[in-house]
Amino acid sequence: MMRAMSLAALSPDDAEKLSGLRRMKLIATGLLVVSVLLLIAAKILDRRYPGVGFAFVAAFAEAATIGGLADWYAVVALFRRPLGLPIPHTAIIPHNHHRIAESLGTFVETNFLAPEPVKQKLREVDFAILISDWLADRGRSANLSRFVLGLMPQIIQGIEGTGLRQFFVERGLNELKNVDVAPIAANLLGALTDDRRHQSILDEVLVGIGKILSDQKTIDLIRDKIRDELPTLLRLYRADAYLLRKVISSSFSFLQEVQGDPEHPMRSEFDRFITNFVEKLRTSPEYAAKIDTLKQELLARPEIAKLADAVWESLKTFLLDNAADAQSALSKHLEKLLVDVGHQLANSPKIRAEINDGMVMILETFIASQKSGVSRFIADQVKSWDIDQLIRLVEINIGRDLQYIRFNGALVGGLAGLVLYTAEYFLRLN
Structure with a gap:
């Protein structure tokens, strides 16, 4: 009163x-x-x-x-x-105190909170530029960064205390199980083959093969294999050593030829192999089924769940350690990210328009659902x-x-x- x-x-x-x-x-x-x-x-x-x-x-x-x-x-x-x-x-x-109160509340609801006037008034406000200006201020972004990180322990405690972690892990695995991997792999490999960038992979493979052939253990294994395949008479004349030298020498020579010649037939053959493989990934149901089976088997292994737990523990430790330090790298990066978002938002009319449309829709819906409550609040206040x-x-x-x-x-x-x-x-x- x-x-x-x-x-x-x-x-x-x-x-x-x-x-x-x-x-x-x-x-x-x-x-x-x-x-x-x-x-x-x-x-x-x-x-x-x-x-x-x-x-x-x-x-x-x-x-x-x-x-x-x-x-x-x-x-x-x-x-x-x-x-x-x-x-x-x-x-x-x-x-007529109470009747005036009711009429005033109804008048406000009918005339001031009607859909069209509300929508028109909301469209006069550039919400995106207000957000942009706010975030672009380094001091405000720093305060927001500290506020968000300050809530991190409570957020993590809430996630662990309510079983959200297990829920997110299970949801993530279920979503991965439903992902069609073959088209994604085909697109990734297709992007890799642009400008023959996949040839750099072949170069790395050739370098790896050269290192393997230079390893003494590998040489000994090849010698033993050759010795087992040779007749006894040739073993007496140490033909295995001769053949080993020839195999190693020929292999190194071949590897050097491929590495030194961008137009080597081996590279062309590798191009055809990659191209055919990408095409089969895109079009072959058999390839898609095989890859999906491999994916399902991989996700079903207990090591994946353990890996998810390990990743969560590492992430939790990292977040808690950085949340406690206002000058941490995470705090600085989050502050810089918020400032960058503010600047980018100011320079992107399309995104600003989308944000403003979204804000108008959200606020218009909220006001439409709450305007009867506003009317009742005004009437009750005037009555009091x-x-x-x-x-x-x-x-x-x-x-x-x-x-x-x-x-x-x-x-x-x-x-x-x-x-x-x-x-x-x-x-x-x-």
Whole structure:
């Protein structure tokens, strides 16, 4: 319930309005008193000096008095009972307090919160540029970064305490199981073959093969294999050593030829192999099925779940360690990311338009769903106001104009009375 408000509690603007209201009340009341005194004086003078014209003054003063009294009654009847008398249809605002509250709430809901005006007003606001300007300020982005990282321990605790981690892992694995890997692999390999970039992979493979052939253990294994395949007679003449040297020498020579010649037939054959493989990935159901089977078997292995747990633990440790340090690299990177987002948003009209459209849609939907609650809130608030305080606030804000009605009523009434009396006077002469 609103408490009664003293003059000292008024704002400077309301205090000035109240002073103006009091001045206008004095003027309007003074005009009414002057009309009454003028009426009395004109009537007396007209009896003493008939035909001089005091009758016209009396007619003006009489009509002005009636007009002033009528408008005084009308203005007072809005707020209270005139002279405290129980006259019907007076004290209109106090007697209709709750109905006015309901009507005000309905008026706001119907006219101010209607879909079209709300949508039009929301479209006048550039939400994206406000977000952009806010994020582009390094100080604000730094504060937001610290705020987000400050919530990290609670977020992690919530994730672990509610089983969200297991939920996300299972959802992630299920989504991976539903992914068609073959087209993705085909696209990746297709992008790799642009400008023959896959040849660099072949070069790395050739270098790896050369290292393997240079390894003594590999050489010993090849020698043992050759020795096992040779007849006993050739072993006696150490043909295995001769053949080993030839195999190693020929292999190195071949590898060097392929590495040194960009147009070597081996490279062309590798091009054809990659091209055919990519095409089969794109078009062959058998290849797609084989790859999908391999994917399902891989995801079903317990090592994958353990790997997910290990990744989570590492991520959790990293986040907690960095969240505790306001000067951590993560905090700096997040701050820089937010600032960059602000700058990029300012330079991207398309993204700004999409953000603004999204904000308008969200806020319009929210207002449409909540406007009845706003209407009820306004009505309840107005109902809870102290009626005397409500009347005083209304008087402070519109009372001065209402006093002008009293002033104008006396003036217009007096002129109307004078016109009517003049018309009557001339009619009598005829």
